[in-house]
Structure formats: structure tokens, C-alpha cells
Amino acid sequence: xxxxxxxxxxxxxxxxxxxxxxxxxxxxxxxxxxxxxxxxxxxxxxxxxxxxxxxxxxxxxxxxxxxxxxxxxxxxxxxxxxxxxxxxxxxxxxxxxxxxxxxxxxxxxxxxxxxxxxxxxxxxxxxxxxxxxxxxxxxxxxxxxx
Amino acid sequence: xxxxxxxxxxxxxxxxxxxxxxxxxxxxxxxxxxxxxxxxxxxxxxxxxxxxxxxxxxxxxxxxxxxxxxxxxxxxxxxxxxxxxxxxxxxxxxxxxxxxxxxxxxxxxxxxxxxxxxxxxxxxxxxxxxxxxxxxxxxxxxxxxxxxxxxxxxxxxxxxxxx
Numbered sequence: 001x002x003x004x005x006x007x008x009x010x011x012x013x014x015x016x017x018x019x020x021x022x023x024x025x026x027x028x029x030x031x032x033x034x035x036x037x038x039x040x041x042x043x044x045x046x047x048x049x050x051x052x053x054x055x056x057x058x059x060x061x062x063x064x065x066x067x068x069x070x071x072x073x074x075x076x077x078x079x080x081x082x083x084x085x086x087x088x089x090x091x092x093x094x095x096x097x098x099x100x101x102x103x104x105x106x107x108x109x110x111x112x113x114x115x116x117x118x119x120x121x122x123x124x125x126x127x128x129x130x131x132x133x134x135x136x137x138x139x140x141x142x143x144x145x146x
Numbered sequence: 147x148x149x150x151x152x153x154x155x156x157x158x159x160x161x162x163x164x165x166x167x168x169x170x171x172x173x174x175x176x177x178x179x180x181x182x183x184x185x186x187x188x189x190x191x192x193x194x195x196x197x198x199x200x201x202x203x204x205x206x207x208x209x210x211x212x213x214x215x216x217x218x219x220x221x222x223x224x225x226x227x228x229x230x231x232x233x234x235x236x237x238x239x240x241x242x243x244x245x246x247x248x249x250x251x252x253x254x255x256x257x258x259x260x261x262x263x264x265x266x267x268x269x270x271x272x273x274x275x276x277x278x279x280x281x282x283x284x285x286x287x288x289x290x291x292x293x294x295x296x297x298x299x300x301x302x303x304x305x306x307x308x309x
Contacts, residue, residue, distance in 0.1 A: 022184065035175070035182040037216045039228035045207075048227070061246055066183040066209040078189055078199045082208050086250035093285075 005028050005077045007143040010113040011105055017119060019102035020071045024059050026095045031061045059093035064132050068123050071101040074140045083116065087134035089127075103136070114139045151240045151274045151283045151308070159237060164287070165267040169214040173259035176206035179213055206257040211300055214263045237272065239308050241283050247276060247305035255299045262294040270303070282309040 024032075026044075033043050041048040042058050049057050055130035065087050072082050093099055103121035110116070116137050154165045187196035189205055196204045206214075223231050257263070270286040289302040 023228055028182065028184065035178040036213055037219065039219065041228040045228075054229075062209070062212070063183065065249070066179075066185065066207070069207070069209045070183060070185040070187070072256075073185075073187060078187075078195060082253060084250070085208075086248060088248040089246040124260045141259040 004084045006075065006140060007078050008108070008117070008140040009143045011108065011117050011140065013105050015105040017071065017075050017103040017105070017121070019100055020074065021098055021100055022067050023096050023098045024063060024067075024093070026057065026127070029057065029059055029063070029095060032060055036060070036062060050109075050119055050136060054092070059095065059097075059099075061089045061132075064093055064099070064123055065091075065134075067099070068101050068121060068132060068134065069136075071103075072119070072121065072136055072138055079141050081139045082136065083139050084119075084137040085134060086136070087121075087132050088095060089131075090133060091131040093123075093125065093131050099131070100124050100126075115142060148281075149240060151281055152272050153238050153240060154249075155238045156272050159211070159269045160269065160272055163266055163268045164236065166264065167215040167267075168262060168264045169215075169216065171206050171210075171214050171257055171259050171261045171263065171309070173204070173206075175213065176210050176257075176259060177209045180207045183207070183209075190273050201256060201258075203258060206259060208253045208257065208300075210253065211251065211253075211257060211263070212302070214257075214261075215265050237269070237285060237308075239272075241281075241308040243309050245307045245309070247307050249305070250303040252301040253299070254301070255297050257299055261299070263299065264292045265294070265302075266290045280309065282307050 030044050043060055046057055069085055101123050103119045105117055106120050107118035116139055119136045121134045121136050122130050124130045154157045190207055193203055219230050225231055267287050267289040273284050275284055286305045291300040293299050
């Protein structure tokens, strides 16, 4: 286990998770459609998206939730695990928009020999609108020797 | 009184299994998914790191799970908007427009390349509600994901709104 691995002992209720940013480009959105076998035209066909009244193509919901999950797995490091994630699709994200991912620790508990940390999480856009609120639970190890 | 949005036929589906799908976790598909997310986590790409953390090899990203069940889509099965014809609701409702609601995954065991995953989905609930913008139907499905060793690897809960 590496020295800078986050441990259960390091986390307190009220802690903010380190915020991360992403700005999925048209290219990334296209690659995610390909990687997820998603032919939905609102994600790559701008003239078509306009016929549905959209101002631009949309970032896929599953891409947004996967980036949110990445924020969590990056935070907990290789020894931690994502145990549960619940999200809601609340608003549209558009290409190259700067999106911020973060959250706050709302609980710590031990259950079935697991050390669990409960969090509230979010994805928000530059104008501060929360596009994807959610909750998550991660498991962490205890610091060795403690 | 207005006609209920939830038909008796729909009501009879509550609690019933509505889908059973099987799929294999293909390593390159899992890594392409991770790469497209911009997530080059060594647990998904580097055997040594994964083994050092107690896994028996690289794992697939947890959010890749629903992709495992994706089938092969013939072009003539696509609607005008590029979504497969069967992508809509299989529930007879007096409300046609579908909107994404929420989703929840509980990951109980790691997902490994080569795993064969079976997903059993049942309708947990279909309920008419009313909100600021009128009446709608909340449909909740629950999916149990099991691997080839009958280990439950995950549970999913998905809600959609029909109005």
C-alpha cells in the first residue's frame, strides 16, 4: 500500500472531497458513444439535435456518471473501493463546458468488516447549476499500525 | 375523474421479471470505456498494480457494468433518433414520453475481464404521482447482476418517468 493511500482514519464527516474538473469535447463524446455502442444522434449529430430543440449536442448521462465515479475512485486510491453510487439526471451538459465534480463526507461506519464512508456528490456546471446530484459509499482501509 | 395513467396490464407487471440478459466482460471493451471516460486508473490497465491490491488481475471499471449486457444492434432496428426500437418502454401506460430519472448501483464484487454476467431485471414499482407539471408515472426497475460462479456482483436500481 503506497504512502499516500487515503485511509479510513484520514477522513472526517464534513470533509470536502477534492474537486476535479472535466470538459468533455465533441471528440470525447464521440468516443464515448462508440465505446458504449450508443447511436443516439443527440450526442453527435448537431443538425439532428437542433430538430429536437437542443442548442448543441449533449454529453451522455453515463459519461457524466462515469466521470463522477472516477472522482471517487481517484480520491480513494487503488486500495479503496466504490461500493455504491446513486445519481439523478437533472440537467444537460454541453461539449467543452467546464464541469466540476465534488462532494462532502456525510457519514462513517463499520459494517460487515468493511470501513465505509458515505458521501454526497455532485456534478455542476460553470454557472453553478447541479446537473447530477447523488450519493455514494466507498470503503477504505485502516492505516496499518493503527 | 381522469383515467389512471397506469393501466391494469401495467399494474400486473409489478414484481415480475421482465428481462434476463447475459454478456461477457471483454477486456478491450472495458478498457475502451475507461479510456473514453478519461479514466486511466492502473487497476483497469496494469496487472501488477491490480495484483498488489489483492485483485487476481486487472478489473473493469464499475460503471462499465451496464455495457456488458449490450447486444448487437442491426442498423434497421434503429429509430430515427438512433436509439434501438426496443429501447422504449415495454410497459403499457397512458403516458408515452420517457425521461431519465435516477440510477443506483451497489457493487458487491469486482468485475473481471472474462466474466460472464447475467442480469435479471424485475419491475419494482409503477406508480402514478403528481408534481408541479402535472401527472406522471414513476417506474422503478431492479437488476441483479450475477457472474458465472453465481456470485452477485452488483445490484442496480433504475427509475424512469413517463408523462
